[in-house]
Amino acid sequence: MDIVVCVKRVPLTEEVDLVIDEQKKGIKKDQLAFILNDWDNYAIEEAIILKEKYGGTVVAITVGNEDDEEVLRRSLAMGADRAIRVEVSDISRFDSLGISKILSCVVKDLPCDLVFTGVLADDDNCGIVGIMMAENLNMNHANMVTAIEIEDGKARVTSELEGGLGEISLIDLPALITIQTGINEPRYVSILGIRKAAKKELKIMNLADLGISDEELSPKTIIEEVYLPPETEGAQMLTGDPDKIASDFIEILTKKGVME
Amino acid sequence: MSEIFVIVEHRLGEIRDITFEMLWKAGELAQKLSYTVTTIILGHELNSIVDNISDRADKIIIFDDERLKNFNADIYKEILSGLIEESKPTLTLIGNTSWGMELAPCLSVKTGLPLATDCIDIMFKDDKFIAQRQMFNGKIFSNVSFAESKECLLTIRSGVFPKDKIGDRQAEIIQKDFPLTDIPLKKNFIEFVETAAGDVDISQAELLVSVGRGIGEEENISLIKELAEALGGVVSCSRPIVDKNWLPKHLQVGTSGKSVSPKVYIAVGISGAFQHMSGASGAGIIIAVNKDPKAPIFRTADYGIVDDLFKIVPVLKEKVLELKKG
Ligand SMILES: Cc1cc2nc3c(=O)[nH]c(=O)nc-3n(C[C@H](O)[C@H](O)[C@H](O)COP(=O)(O)OP(=O)(O)OC[C@H]3O[C@@H](n4cnc5c(N)ncnc54)[C@H](O)[C@@H]3O)c2cc1C
Numbered sequence: 001m002d003i004v005v006c007v008k009r010v011p012l013t014e015e016v017d018l019v020i021d022e023q024k025k026g027i028k029k030d031q032l033a034f035i036l037n038d039w040d041n042y043a044i045e046e047a048i049i050l051k052e053k054y055g056g057t058v059v060a061i062t063v064g065n066e067d068d069e070e071v072l073r074r075s076l077a078m079g080a081d082r083a084i085r086v087e088v089s090d091i092s093r094f095d096s097l098g099i100s101k102i103l104s105c106v107v108k109d110l111p112c113d114l115v116f117t118g119v120l121a122d123d124d125n126c127g128i129v130g131i132m133m134a135e136n137l138n139m140n141h142a143n144m145v146t147a148i149e150i151e152d153g154k155a156r157v158t159s160e161l162e163g164g165l166g167e168i169s170l171i172d173l174p175a176l177i178t179i180q181t182g183i184n185e186p187r188y189v190s191i192l193g194i195r196k197a198a199k200k201e202l203k204i205m206n207l208a209d210l211g212i213s214d215e216e217l218s219p220k221t222i223i224e225e226v227y228l229p230p231e232t233e234g235a236q237m238l239t240g241d242p243d244k245i246a247s248d249f250i251e252i253l254t255k256k257g258v259m260e
Numbered sequence: 261m262s263e264i265f266v267i268v269e270h271r272l273g274e275i276r277d278i279t280f281e282m283l284w285k286a287g288e289l290a291q292k293l294s295y296t297v298t299t300i301i302l303g304h305e306l307n308s309i310v311d312n313i314s315d316r317a318d319k320i321i322i323f324d325d326e327r328l329k330n331f332n333a334d335i336y337k338e339i340l341s342g343l344i345e346e347s348k349p350t351l352t353l354i355g356n357t358s359w360g361m362e363l364a365p366c367l368s369v370k371t372g373l374p375l376a377t378d379c380i381d382i383m384f385k386d387d388k389f390i391a392q393r394q395m396f397n398g399k400i401f402s403n404v405s406f407a408e409s410k411e412c413l414l415t416i417r418s419g420v421f422p423k424d425k426i427g428d429r430q431a432e433i434i435q436k437d438f439p440l441t442d443i444p445l446k447k448n449f450i451e452f453v454e455t456a457a458g459d460v461d462i463s464q465a466e467l468l469v470s471v472g473r474g475i476g477e478e479e480n481i482s483l484i485k486e487l488a489e490a491l492g493g494v495v496s497c498s499r500p501i502v503d504k505n506w507l508p509k510h511l512q513v514g515t516s517g518k519s520v521s522p523k524v525y526i527a528v529g530i531s532g533a534f535q536h537m538s539g540a541s542g543a544g545i546i547i548a549v550n551k552d553p554k555a556p557i558f559r560t561a562d563y564g565i566v567d568d569l570f571k572i573v574p575v576l577k578e579k580v581l582e583l584k585k586g
Contacts, residue, residue: 017554097417128377165553169450256524
């Protein structure tokens with residue numbers, strides 16, 4: 001079972017005041033901490049679980065700059081065999097279609113039975129790249145998958161639908177599957193593990209190696225402007241010392257008739 | 261005249277709410293811009309579905325065939341791309357649902373049309389369409405336009421537009437034959453499974469204390485259980501708590517979990533992602549406890565407490581117990 005997993009490094013935005021950049025096309029990222037996109041963490045884990053069961057290889061790919069290699073090293077530490085980074089200094093000049101084309105170009109030359117991506121990325125929240133790759137590569141696909149079993153050259157997958165319903169289907173391999181959180185329990189990665197994985201192969205390619213021209217990658221969707229959420233009335237804040245907050249809290253519950 | 265396509269989403273014989281919501285937005289735009297609304301239904305045995313929307317569109321195109329009984333993104337893509345090529349609708353609206361998120365990207369590649377996903381509004385400004393969407397889980401908004409293309413595909417977030425009828429339309433009904441000669445079925449539907457069965461029914465609870473990723477560790481969940489117990493309420497949670505197997509799936513609130521309608525919903529350490537909040541929109545009031553004053557949940561909650569949950573939750577519990585002792 002040869003599996004390719006596409007991963008992305010995304011900023012952590014909890015408890016930070018996001019600042020819009022001068023061009024109003026994105027946010028300032030220099031002060032932010034970054035992690036492996038949550039969905040991709042599950043995707044890597046799922047690939048490694050399948051590899052442990054059926055043998056084969058796991059290759060992790062990302063598109064980005066040197067800093068983005070962090071998520072590849074993490075993937076290698078989790079158990080991926082090798083990694084590929086497509087050198088792009090600033091991925092914000094591409095839209096999801098462009099990224100899907102770049103990734104497809106890398107994948108088409110790799111032996112693979114399965115391609116995994118996360119359902120979506122925590123930064124742009126688009127959720128497009130995976131399925132576009134399947135279409136670019138003319139591959140079978142399944143979306144938002146929460147369980148995978150391999151049965152004679154086919155994958156039996158559970159796709160998550162709304163309202164707690166799952167849809168089970170059978171797809172022929174090779175296939176592209178977008179992985180939903182909760183499909184497994186991603187393993188812990190230690191600093192030591194990451195250091196050890198430094199020995200594994202991390203190949204760097206550029207767009208010229210892949211034979212893709214800039215025109216092919218010109219975006220079809222354009223971010224005109226990004227901005228902070230429009231003001232809303234918002235919540236009425238309970239303030240003061242914890243005792244005062246607690247008594248206000250109880251008063252609200254009493255008014256609502258849920259406190260005897 | 262320019263046309264807006266709305267792709268009907270239905271499951272197990274019922275129209276999904278997102279269809280009505282898309283029809284509302286399409287109707288609104290059509291009124292403003294003098295466009296027409298065309299809905300497209302693919303499926304099998306569709307009469308009741310057609311009846312439900314016949315006064316919300318100008319045209320209903322129906323593909324009724326045994327082979328369309330189950331949703332299949334590839335078959336939908338093949339049929340819809342043919343139709344889009346033929347009619348060149350200015351906008352094609354698809355639900356940003358599990359199915360829509362699979363259909364839209366492959367349809368976009370196949371037709372060459374640009375795609376904006378998870379849109380929360382569609383505006384027409386300076387002679388072009390702008391899709392409004394969110395990034396960074398609602399902490400940033402963005403306006404997206406479409407390069408060099410008069411037509412585009414948009415997937416629409418559930419729950420942002422009303423389900424009401426807008427305007428008065430009487431649809432012309434067009435039945436079409438299944439147009440594909442060979443369908444290499446790449447994916448075969450097997451069955452639906454219920455993934456959220458369980459003994460506690462949070463959808464019936466009057467008071468929910470809901471816990472999110474902010475709780476940090478599995479053992480801390482006892483803190484939330486104790487508060488719920490003191491209040492005589494029931495524990496529910498956000499998705500990451502279920503993903504980590506700290507609580508069972510049937511306690512999850514949100515689009516992929518349950519919809520709840522308690523009198524009071526207390527959200528502790530939950531950021532307020534729309535996939536979570538849509539499940540809590542039936543709540544009488546929402547009280548949020550979060551240490552991040554910029555957490556999106558404070559935009560929709562009625563009351564907010566900005567504090568470390570580990571500091572405030574024990575105090576809330578003690579006060580409630582004190583009061584109950586009298
Ligand atoms: C297709 C799809 C379906 C989904 N369905 C659902 C669904 O049904 N239900 C659902 O919930 N999610 C769902 N999600 C996931 C959703 O997008 C969010 O990722 C999720 O809701 C986040 O959960 P959270 O708020 O608990 O965690 P986070 O977003 O990580 O938020 C944790 C919050 O806790 C706060 N916090 C941290 N420490 C403390 C502390 N000590 N004291 C106080 N506050 C603290 C932080 O400030 C933060 O705001 C879905 C996603 C997708 C893509």
